[in-house]
Amino acid sequence: MEITERVDALIRPSLEDMGFDLVRVHFSGGGRAVLQVMCERPDGSMTLDECAEVSRTVSALLDVEDPIPGAYELEVSSPGIDRPLTRLGDFDRYAGHEAKVELAVAVEGRRRFRGIVKGTSGDEVVIAVENGDVALPFSQIRAAKLVLTDALIAAHAAAHPQDGGPGDGTGAGQEEE
CATH class of the missing domain: 2.30.30.180 (Ribosome maturation factor RimP, C-terminal domain)
Structure with missing residues (x-):
């Protein structure tokens, strides 16, 4: 089983218990190893405070099970507006x-x-x-x-008026490529 599958199996139950859908787990090794966890509420929302809550939970689970050898950086985010389609x-x-x-x-x-x-x-x-x-x-x-x-921006703004639209300053949902 590869790292992403192990991490997914480890964190999914806890995230679901917290009311989140796990969208994607991605691990990139190399010089700067990064474990990326994307999740959201069933309605597609995700606040900065919720990202922090998920990060603390995932960190604790990973510390106990230690499924990744060596050092890595954990990034937790929402999938964002131009999200990956994984399911x-x-x-x-x-x-x-x-x-x-x-x-x-x-x-x-x-x-x-x-x-x-x-x-x-x-x-x-x-x-x-x-x-x-x-x-x-x-x-x-x-x-x-x-x-x-x-059209995607307008649909997102209509579904999530509380977000303030793109560039709302929370940093939630932003992803580097």
């Missing part, structure tokens, strides 16, 4: 918005797609691309992310 249900939740999808194996001669998310059909994700709709096997998606558009 099959994310593609239904964000239907109508533009996304970039990268596959492990080519479909119709391509591994990268950009288009409007139409939702899911069984275990496939349907994306409207320039030539029509394409069904992508969820199991073959290596990475998927919403594209920051005016």
Whole structure:
């Protein structure tokens, strides 16, 4: 089992007990090893105080179990507006918005797609691309992310008026690439 799977299995139950959905666990080794934990409330919200609460809980769990050899930095954040799409249900939740999808194996001669998310059909994700709709096997998606558009910003602002919109100064949801 790789590090991200071990950490996911270790922290998911506690985060769910706290009322959070775990969106992604990502570990990058190398010179500056970083463990990134993304989570949110079921309604998609996440405050700076909640990030700190999650960070303390995750730190305590990792200190006890020690699933990562060596030193690393822990980063806890919300997924942000232009969030990664990591669960099959994310593609239904964000239907109508533009996304970039990268596959492990080519479909119709391509591994990268950009288009409007139409939702899911069984275990496939349907994306409207320039030539029509394409069904992508969820199991073959290596990475998927919403594209920051005016429509996505407006939908987020309507759903979360308490956030103050992009650049609300909390730092929650910001991610480096």
